[in-house]
Amino acid sequence: MSFPADESARRAGAILTIDLGAIAANWRGLRDAGRAAGRPVDCAAVLKADAYGTGATVVGPRLAAEGCRQFFVAHIDEGIALRRVLPEHPIYVLNGLLAGTEPDFVQHGLTPVLNHLGQLNAWRAAAQRYERPLDAVVHLDTGMHRLGFGAEDAQVLINERGRLRGLRLALIISHLVASEEPANPVNGEQLSRFRNFVRAMPGAPTSLANSSGIFLGPDYHFDLLRPGAALYGINPLPGRGNPMLSVLTLQARILQTRRIDAFQTVGYGGAWRSARQSRIATIALGYADGYFRNLVNRTHVHIAGYNVPVVGRISMDLVTIDVTDVPEAACQAGATVEVLGPHLTPDDLADHARTNAYEVMTALGRRYHRAYVDGYADEPGDEQDEPDPPGAAA
Ligand SMILES: Cc1ncc(COP(=O)(O)O)c(C=O)c1O
Structure with missing residues (x-):
């Protein structure tokens, strides 16, 4: 194996080669898995931690060119960096609204993932100050106990929908605890909590599945898939053949x-x-x-x-x-x-x-x-051992 002839590579001790075509093909495969049941499920991309080390400002535009329309990051600064290369697309900031950062969100057109009523109130107050509706994502905690509206806050929101006045609810999300373990009963428990909440909050698009969650089947797909790992070639089915392309x-x-x-x-x-x-x-x-x-x-x-x-x-x-x-x-x-x-x-x-x-x-x-x-034209799964059809694990 030899280094590429690239002049700037000549001095390098090590070279990391990232196949953008493989990432794009992985995204297409996951998007198609979401569509397989005949519903208009969309597929976002999780680009936090610099797109899992692969370079968010390079991967983001490549996926946008492929048709990806919504992006998730963890930190505001990750969102600001991505905004420079993706001027139009919704960018959701998973870590939520830090006190005092409302102007940053507004200036850069970022959407906070609201994790409790306090953040909701602050974002609503910002909408009043700026005298225009602002987009918001609500994150429901269905069992991770890490971020998101807990049961009490969620009930307040259900009972008092007026708390969202001035905001446009762009998405309701939750995050799975053990989606890579199809037999784990926590998956079904989270699914049922999420369903109950979104039934009580009709009208907003919904999203539950991360990479492995997509392979739990169509029940878990809702309106928007939210893969990170599988885009970058990480096996979403531990212990089984990897259906994703290596990146x-x-x-x-x-x-x-x-x-x-x-x-x-x-x-x-x-x-x-x-x-x-x-x-x-x-x-x-x-x-x-x-x-x-x-x-x-x-x-x-x-x-x-x-x-x-x-x-x-x-x-x-x-x-x-x-x-x-x-x-x-x-x-x-x-x-x-x-x-x-x-x-x-x-x-x-x-x-x-x-x-x-x-x-x-x-x-x-x-x-x-x-x-x-950016050379990969094949579909993911082409050269893998016994690829599992998405959804088969449910
Ligand atoms: C809220 C949320 N959604 C989606 C993802 C993507 O998960 P994965 O990389 O397992 O696809 C993550 C990653 O940790 C996350 O925190």
Whole structure:
């Protein structure tokens, strides 16, 4: 594997390649899953945390060109950055309305996801001050107990619809606790709480399903799907074949290769010791780039058809790998290794690090040279093992 010829990539220690076409194809696949039952279900995109590490201001316009019309972020500043590249589309801020930020929302045309009556009152007061209706999203807590209107606040809203006067209720949402576990009874409990609430608040569009929630079936689809992870290739069906296209490749450069005798240690603390004469290559990434320290002795990288173990402690900027069994020509200084890609996905690396792929992706380092490609024309699921039709899990 070699680096792209791009001049700015020439100096890079590692290159993260993001396939925008694959993200777009994943979005189309999820949108079509929502439409499969014949209802006009729309599909948004969750772009928080810099689009799960892939670059929100690049991914957002690409998805808008694909037909995506609504976007979610977590922070106001994420919304402001996205607004610069998406002047027209609704952008919803999930973390809600921080006291005093009403002018920021209005100035940048952002829509707060209101999480309790206090935020609703503040946003309504803003609508009065600005003498115009303002869009609002209401988030109902159906069991996550994290953000959203609790049962008491929700009942007040049902009883006193006038509290929404001056606002346009753009959407009612809730968020699933365990959508990746189809058999978990909490899914059905949340569904029924959400249904009861939206029946009592007719007229506004509704949204419940995140990525895995989409695969719980049409009952969970309502008017708007809200995927994040699956857009970026994370498996929405843990333990089953991944129906999404892979989006990322991370290649790191070998800086130096050395021979060491048997019984020599490598790296800080002498935490790994060679059992035989070995060749050790040092590659240009480390924990400062989101390559977790706990990956030591638990994962590998890929070189020229070989899975090569990571040995010795992960340093801030460096990782050492045991290339003893790899032909020398493939691991000279300057050659590259695959850290993430077809041979080791973010889901695989997450398994090795005892975390999830969301953390792997959102930790992806800022020092990587980023290259965007847009070559994917195929539909997701084309080359996967036994893809599950969306909705089959319900
Ligand atoms: C409220 C809300 N909706 C949707 C999503 C997207 O979820 P996922 O990435 O699992 O698709 C998230 C992500 O955490 C979220 O917090």
